[in-house]
Amino acid sequence: MKTYGILIDGKWQPSSSGKTFDSINPSSEKSIGKFQQGNEKDVDRAVAAAKKAYESWRLMPPTERADILLEAALILQRDKTHYGELVSIEMGKQLKEGLSDVQEAIDTFKYFHGEGRRMFGHTTTSELQNKAAYTIRIPIGVCGLITPWNFPVAIPSWKLGPALVCGNTVVFKPSSDTPLNAIELVKVLEKAGIPKGVINLVTGPGSTVGKRLVEHPDVRMISFTGSKATGEWITKNAGVKKIGLELGSKNPIIVMDDANLDLAVEGTVWAAFGTTGQRCTAASRVIVHKKIQKAFEKKLVAAAQKLKIGNALTHEIGPLVNKRAQDKVQNYVDIGKKQKAKLLCGGKRGHGLFYPPTIFTEVTPKMTIAQEEIFGPVTAIMPVNNLTEAIKVANSVDYGLSSSIFTQDINNAMTAIRDLDFGITYINSSTIGSEVHLPFGGTKGTGNGTREAGWAGVEEFSENKTVYIDYSGKLQKAQMKDSGPRKK
Numbered sequence: 291m292k293t294y295g296i297l298i299d300g301k302w303q304p305s306s307s308g309k310t311f312d313s314i315n316p317s318s319e320k321s322i323g324k325f326q327q328g329n330e331k332d333v334d335r336a337v338a339a340a341k342k343a344y345e346s347w348r349l350m351p352p353t354e355r356a357d358i359l360l361e362a363a364l365i366l367q368r369d370k371t372h373y374g375e376l377v378s379i380e381m382g383k384q385l386k387e388g389l390s391d392v393q394e395a396i397d398t399f400k401y402f403h404g405e406g407r408r409m410f411g412h413t414t415t416s417e418l419q420n421k422a423a424y425t426i427r428i429p430i431g432v433c434g435l436i437t438p439w440n441f442p443v444a445i446p447s448w449k450l451g452p453a454l455v456c457g458n459t460v461v462f463k464p465s466s467d468t469p470l471n472a473i474e475l476v477k478v479l480e481k482a483g484i485p486k487g488v489i490n491l492v493t494g495p496g497s498t499v500g501k502r503l504v505e506h507p508d509v510r511m512i513s514f515t516g517s518k519a520t521g522e523w524i525t526k527n528a529g530v531k532k533i534g535l536e537l538g539s540k541n542p543i544i545v546m547d548d549a550n551l552d553l554a555v556e557g558t559v560w561a562a563f564g565t566t567g568q569r570c571t572a573a574s575r576v577i578v579h580k581k582i583q584k585a586f587e588k589k590l591v592a593a594a595q596k597l598k599i600g601n602a603l604t605h606e607i608g609p610l611v612n613k614r615a616q617d618k619v620q621n622y623v624d625i626g627k628k629q630k631a632k633l634l635c636g637g638k639r640g641h642g643l644f645y646p647p648t649i650f651t652e653v654t655p656k657m658t659i660a661q662e663e664i665f666g667p668v669t670a671i672m673p674v675n676n677l678t679e680a681i682k683v684a685n686s687v688d689y690g691l692s693s694s695i696f697t698q699d700i701n702n703a704m705t706a707i708r709d710l711d712f713g714i715t716y717i718n719s720s721t722i723g724s725e726v727h728l729p730f731g732g733t734k735g736t737g738n739g740t741r742e743a744g745w746a747g748v749e750e751f752s753e754n755k756t757v758y759i760d761y762s763g764k765l766q767k768a769q770m771k772d773s774g775p776r777k778k
């Protein structure tokens with residue numbers, strides 16, 4: 291069994307804790323390697339290395355930093371099968387999705403390669419003569435990146451891409467469920483030419499590694515994707531730092547009575563059961579017009595029962611990530627039954643870490659399964675009478691990441707775009723499938739207003755500097771010209 295190190299100042303090494311943990315393939319429940327259980331001391335050394343590397347990294351032209359990202363994209367592209375299989379093996383999503391996880395990272399690095407030649411500021415006027423005014427984007431400093439297991443390559447790339455092109459250095463703490471994917475991704479960036487100290491990687495528990503990173507005074511920004519509880523903890527404990535949060539959701543699909551039903555069923559199957567429901571963008575609520583409810587339910591159950599469950603490398607629906615996740619899903623299903631939601635299919639854990647697609651109907655907005663993120667292959671059909679009620683139900687949760695409506699009526703679609711309180715709205719498509727050049731993130735409990743990906747990624751990982759250049763040769767003073775009271 292191979293033992294992997296942590297990366298500090300360009301050197302892979304053991305943690306000072308002397309302890310390791312295993313990463314488990316959830317399909318077989320076998321270990322795939324030993325990883326360092328990092329601690330506070332490791333984080334302190336990693337932050338110090340990142341701080342030192344920042345001095346020269348921030349001065350490298352952004353186009354040169356960007357070239358390293360392009361090179362990394364090309365390496366991933368060349369060996370995409372290898373990296374895609376690794377996603378399926380360590381995280382448990384089907385191979386096609388493992389490959390698309392890697393594709394999302396390739397696209398992201400290519401996009402941020404382009405940002406090396408954009409990173410636009412504003413040029414504007416000055417209220418004084420012979421004076422110029424404009425803004426530039428400047429790096430923030432050392433960034434702490436804390437990432438989840440469900441997109442073990444794509445989500446780190448959303449953070450690493452913009453952080454690096456903008457001139458920041460990083461300490462990366464990946465989820466303990468997918469450390470190998472994180473290490474392989476960082477090795478790709480090393481191969482592509484990242485100088486030592488610019489990326490440091492410390493594996494280990496959130497309660498030590500993550501905590502120290504959040505509290506460290508030399509870390510200027512924390513970018514976190516994960517649970518709402520941890521996001522709230524970070525908000526309270528990070529001190530004065532920039533914070534970017536993406537904290538999950540309870541995403542709805544609305545199916546109107548005029549919808550193309552087969553399309554709506556296909557979209558729901560993908561959004562509810564794709565990645566075994568383990569996406570922040572998964573649709574765990576389907577708000578269905580009563581007129582087509584029965585027909586929709588019949589088609590959805592039939593489609594869900596056709597899905598092939600098993601080893602992620604060879605099946606459509608892989609396992610849940612670990613035992614804790616499976617217990618959590620089963621617990622929510624039991625609560626659903628107790629609260630009198632009607633179970634249409636699934637509802638009982640499979641062998642190992644597997645769980646079958648599970649559909650409830652007659653779910654009402656106050657039920658627990660209509661409110662809380664389950665992060666498993668469970669969806670709740672909620673019948674409604676009209677669009678106004680559908681939107682009200684859709685908005686009746688604490689989260690606001692992704693939403694979707696299936697309708698052939700432009701008026702319904704435009705109303706939904708205006709009124710759904712979510713960061714993303716899809717028309718006639720499922721709630722999953724964001725593209726890397728557009729902002730990704732949500733309203734309400736999903737985050738704190740930051741967005742990742744696309745130009746929003748540059749905004750997230752840089753700051754504005756405002757520049758004034760006075761070429762009058764005099765000391766000109768703003769706001770000191772008294773225009774006096776208006777004359778009648």
Ligand code: UN1
Nearest residue numbers: 441569570571722723724
């Ligand atoms: C996530 O689940 O946190 O739109 C990210 C999607 C993917 C990204 C999901 N492109 O589902």
